[in-house]
Amino acid sequence: MGPLAQPAGSQRTTESPPTARLEMTGISVAFGGVLALTDVSLTVEPGQVHGLIGPNGAGKTTLFNVACGLVRPTEGRIVWRGDELRRLKPAQLTRLGIARTLQGVGLFPLMTVLENVMVGAHRHAKAGFFSALVALPTSDRDERRLRERAMAALAELDAEQYAGRYPGSLPYPVQKRVALARALVADPDLLLLDEPASGLSEEEMNELGDLVRGLSDRMSVLLVEHHMDLVMRVCDRITVLDSGVQIAAGTPAEVQADPAVTEAYLGDAVEAEPTHATTFEGGATRG
Numbered sequence: 593m594g595p596l597a598q599p600a601g602s603q604r605t606t607e608s609p610p611t612a613r614l615e616m617t618g619i620s621v622a623f624g625g626v627l628a629l630t631d632v633s634l635t636v637e638p639g640q641v642h643g644l645i646g647p648n649g650a651g652k653t654t655l656f657n658v659a660c661g662l663v664r665p666t667e668g669r670i671v672w673r674g675d676e677l678r679r680l681k682p683a684q685l686t687r688l689g690i691a692r693t694l695q696g697v698g699l700f701p702l703m704t705v706l707e708n709v710m711v712g713a714h715r716h717a718k719a720g721f722f723s724a725l726v727a728l729p730t731s732d733r734d735e736r737r738l739r740e741r742a743m744a745a746l747a748e749l750d751a752e753q754y755a756g757r758y759p760g761s762l763p764y765p766v767q768k769r770v771a772l773a774r775a776l777v778a779d780p781d782l783l784l785l786d787e788p789a790s791g792l793s794e795e796e797m798n799e800l801g802d803l804v805r806g807l808s809d810r811m812s813v814l815l816v817e818h819h820m821d822l823v824m825r826v827c828d829r830i831t832v833l834d835s836g837v838q839i840a841a842g843t844p845a846e847v848q849a850d851p852a853v854t855e856a857y858l859g860d861a862v863e864a865e866p867t868h869a870t871t872f873e874g875g876a877t878r879g
């Protein structure tokens with residue numbers, strides 16, 4: 593897969609680098625009696641790839657879900673492009689210039705690959721299958737334009753040959769590429785990626801790393817990922833959570849050198865099943 597070209601219809605050029613900033617400040621989330629996050633702050637700077645890491649149960653997915661409106665924080669502020677998002681809902685994301693891929697794949701099984709990607713380009717696209725059906729364009733001209741954009745996104749991810757197939761008939765890594773094409777076709781200013789490398793081979797992961805790095809000249813990326821090699825290679829900054837609390841933040845080198853981080857991961861490796869062991873420094877993975 594090569595670096596993604598600007599999707600057709602995009603307004604941005606290389607002369608106008610990304611300017612959108614996501615600021616999450618003092619975020620706390622309680623699920624019943626469980627404090628999943630306590631006073632966590634994270635800013636994704638324009639055009640940066642920001643990694644979010646931490647051992648199992650650290651609160652990564654919860655913070656990711658706060659960023660995409662799936663979880664409402666108990667406390668804290670979310671500011672996107674200078675505006676506070678008080679009641680962020682997943683259905684508003686595309687219109688706000690935010691796209692996401694979730695853990696797993698999440699493609700609609702009864703739609704073709706092309707239709708799945710077209711849904712991603714629709715500014716009112718919602719999360720459900722029937723909403724997605726409604727979101728498909730009605731006019732021939734709209735449909736043609738969307739189809740072209742979706743095909744361009746698929747082509748950039750080397751997946752255009754699967755356009756007419758149903759997701760369930762495709763290998764998992766191809767499905768992941770399609771899910772990424774669906775997120776990118778809307779030409780977002782912020783891309784939220786939850787464990788994009790899970791289930792990928794080393795070569796596919798390297799390609800994904802190149803792709804994510806290449807995206808940063810036109811969008812910011814928040815990356816939740818267990819594969820340390822990938823995180824260290826592609827991120828400009830990293831936030832580390834442990835037990836719902838931020839224990840470190842900085843460049844990959846700073847985070848790697850932080851004893852609190854090593855300690856958190858060592859504890860996790862000791863508690864984890866042998867097959868899920870994580871070593872922070874060796875780039876070993878789990879998930």
Ligand SMILES: Nc1ncnc2c1ncn2[C@@H]1O[C@H](COP(=O)(O)OP(=O)(O)OP(=O)(O)O)[C@@H](O)[C@H]1O
Pocket residue numbers: 623624626627628646647648649650651652653654655
């Ligand atoms: N819907 C929920 N209801 C109750 N507790 C939850 C819920 N979602 C998460 N939690 C709890 O919140 C804490 C943080 O979970 P979260 O899934 O955000 O961690 P994580 O860092 O993404 O973990 P992993 O790496 O294992 O996916 C955990 O203790 C988890 O059990």
